[in-house]
Amino acid sequence: MTDPSAAAIVVAAGRGERLGAPSGKAFVLLLGEPMVLHTLRAVEACPLIDGIVVVVPAERIGAMEELARQAGLSCIREIVPGGRERQDSVLEGLTRIKDQGVVVVHDGARPLVRPDVVASVIKAAADTGAASAGVPMRETVKAVEGVEATGTVERETLWIAHTPQAFRTTLLKDAHRRAREDGFRGQDDAVLVERLGRRVRMVEDSPTNLKITVPEDLRLAEMYLSQTKTAVPTTRTGIGMDAHRFEMGRALRLGGVEIPAPRGLTGYSDADVLLHAIMDALLGGAALGDIGTHFPPGDPAYKDINSLVLLARVHEMLSAAGWGVAHVDAVVLAETPRIAPYIPEMRTRIGRTLHVDGAAISIKATTTEGMGAIGRGEGIAAYAVATVSRIG
DSSP: OOOOOEEEEEEOOOOOGGGTOTTOGGGSEETTEEHHHHHHHHHHTSTTEEEEEEEEOGGGHHHHHHHHHHHTOOOEEEEEEOOSSHHHHHHHHHTTSOSSSEEEEEETTOTTOOHHHHHHHHHHHHHHSEEEEEEEOOSOEEEEETTEEEEEEOGGGOEEEEEEEEEEHHHHHHHHHHHHHHTOOOSSHHHHHHTTTOOOEEEEOOTTOOOOOSHHHHHHHHHHHHHHSOOOOSEEEEEEEEEEEEEETOOEEETTEEEOOSEEEOSSSOOOHHHHHHHHHHHHHTTOOOHHHHSOTTOGGGTTOOHHHHHHHHHHHHHHTTEEEEEEEEEEEOSSSOOGGGHHHHHHHHHHHHTSOGGGEEEEEEOOTTOHHHHTTSEEEEEEEEEEEEOO
């Protein structure tokens, strides 16, 4: 018999309050990358997966699309908005799955799942209709009232359920339909199937397949992951570039300094091309994506925002991922106005925001000798190279 194939739903719509993650739990950084990328790579690495539907908060769909593109994930078929609770989010994903074969559901907050476990759960579901990864209870379990033990529970029949969980697609859809009709809320998808009188086969998982819920889980996951990854170089370099057209009625801000000029630059934020180039260079050096991913145009939170505020957030991202700023070298291309008198203040403000001495910030200004759009005075461009180093 040939091995079965399966569609996958990766549920990554959790808000992550206990992690202190305003951008959503799945986008918390784990070894310098959003957690959901680790999860998706592991699921995609299972040879039985023929397509993945990713469920994220509605406002993060664009960011997820860009992350997937940059990471080169090839199995993602669709990215859809999540619901109010996990069960609603799974159902949103299910509506995109055809009524055939097997579907596997996995939590985006379990980034350490092994591809071979995903495969084993899929095979078990193809055989029996329903399967779940899990770990047998090996510790002594006590029944407790208040703070007093009232008895010892027989552990031989107890397992801790994990994801992935896999089901024949029509069975899982029927289970969700019945749960919705009955107003039933379950802790996982397996319990919805159990309500239909179906048994769920348990497949032993690794105890390291943690569900990331609190900061301590994140630190433990990083420890496990770091044991399996090649050591990250202690110093890396990134490059950034940005350009904006002139617009009448806008203030001109470069390097966090407002420069007297008849025209400013057009953009959703303050259009500070120099800081935007520097931010992209820093994010690139730490392999953390780009500013469009983290500060998407169109988000009201970033309308006309001072880019020094965004630069400070980029610095926080780097610090959280274990990177410090070693050096920044940038060049501004503009025919007008004259930039040189403002460079010392730019270096000071940028250095202060990045928690480095201004001497670590190099800024140069040049023209294009009248060539091209910049030479015709249509706008300003900036390039930056940033060096980041491991800290801690």
